[in-house]
Amino acid sequence: MPLAINSAAPDFKAHSTHGMIWFHNWIGDAWCVLFSHPKDFTPVCTTEMGVMARMKPEFERRGVKIIGLSLDKVEDHNRWSEDIRTATGHALNYPLIGDVDLRVAKLYDMLPADADDTEARTAMDNATARTLFVIGPDKKIKLTLSYPMTTGRDFNEVLRAIDSLQLTARQQLATPANWKHGENVVIASSVSDEEARERFPDGWDAPVPYLRLVEMPA
Template sequence: MQHRERERERCCRMPGMLLGDIVPNFQADSTFGRLKLHDFLGDSWGVLFSHPRDFTPVCTTELGRAAQLSPEFSRRNAKLIALSVDSLEDHHSWSKDIMAYNNTEAGSEFPFPIIADDRRHLVEMLGMLDPEEKDQAGMPLSARCVFVIGPDKKLKLSILYPATTGRNFDEILRVVDSLQLTAHNRVATPVDWRPGDSVMVPPSIPEQEAMTLFPAGVYTKDLPSGKKYLRYTPQPNPISSDRTDG
C-alpha cells in the first residue's frame, strides 16, 4: 500500500520540458512497432500528443480528426505520434473504432503510430500527466498535451489541455505553419494568422534593415503612443523549405 502511494506521488511530480529543450531520444513500443523517436522523425518535424485513455469519447474524436488531417501534416513534412498510458493491444483495437468513427473503409491502416506507455515512464518524464484525472487504481492519466518538435529535435511548442476539453487539430496545423515560417524568416505571426496573411516585423530589426530584408514593403500602424512597433509585411514565400511539395 505504501509503495502504491509513493508511486502515485512520484507520478504526480511532473518535471516537464521547456521550450528549446532537446526532446529525449526515447524508445517505446507503438502500433508501428518499436519506435526510437529521433530515428522515426529523421529530418522531419514532429507532433507528439498524448491523450487520457483509449475507448473514450473525446479522445476518439481527437484522433479521428488527426487521422483525417494526417495528409496535411505530411505535406508539411510533420509526423504525428500519439501516446497514452494504455496497452499496445488496446491501441490496435481502438484504432479500428477510430477509423469506423471516420467512416473509413474497413481494413484501412491507421496513418500514424500510437505509443503504449502503460508503465507511465514517458508521460512522467515528459510532464504529460494530469494529476486531476486518475484511473481506478488512483494513478494519474496522461493529459491532452501537444509537443511540436523541430528537425533539430528541440521542443518548439507545448500546449496542455484538461481532459474535459478536446483539441482543435486545425489550430495545431496552423501553429506548424507559423513555426515553419518563422524558423526560416525573421518575422512573427499575429493573432489569428493564416498562411497568406501579412506577418509582423519584430521590433529587434532596425527600420533600415527591415527595408532591405522585406523588399515587398513594410507598413506601420499609427498608434496614439506614437511608437512604431506594429510593423507588417507581406508573408515571405515559400512558407518553409521543409515542405515536401516545394
C-alpha cells in the same frame, strides 16, 4: 525542471502500433507532433484520433510526422483502432505508442515522477496526459498545448501554428494574432529599420513604430 519552449525533447524507445519506435531516429529531419491521451476507449480522444488520421496528409504536406501516445498496452490500441474507424470513418494511419508503465508520460512531465503504474489507474488518474508537443528537426520543443479531457483539441489550430513556426524558423519574422497562412506578417524586433529597408524595399505599415507589418514572403 518542466519542459518549456526550446527545451530538448526527451528521446525514448517504446513499443507502438507500428513496432518499436526510437523517437529521435524516427523523427529524422522532419518536424513532429506528439499528442497524448490518458486512456484508450475514451470518447473525446476517440474523435481526436480519427480526426488526426483524416488530417494526416495536411501534416505530411508540411513535412510533419504525427505520433500518438496513450497510457495503455499496444494490444489495447489495436482494439481501440477498430472503434476509432467505426466512430469517425478513419482508421489509425500513424503510430500510437503504448505507455502502460507511464514512462514516456513522466519523461514529458505529463504525470508526476511518483505516479504508480498499476492497471487500476483510470482516465481521471491520467487526466494530465492531454498535452500536444510540436517538435522541430533540431529535436527541440517548439510549442505545447494542454487540454482537459472534456475539450477536444482543434487540430486546425495546430496546423496554423506549424505554418507560423516553419515560416519564422526560416526568416526573422513573426505572425500577429489570429494570423493565417498568406496574411501579413511582422518584421521581428531583432531586425533594425535599416536592415528592414534592405529586405523590404517596398516598405511596411507601422501603426506604431515597433509593429512593422509586411506581406508574407512567397
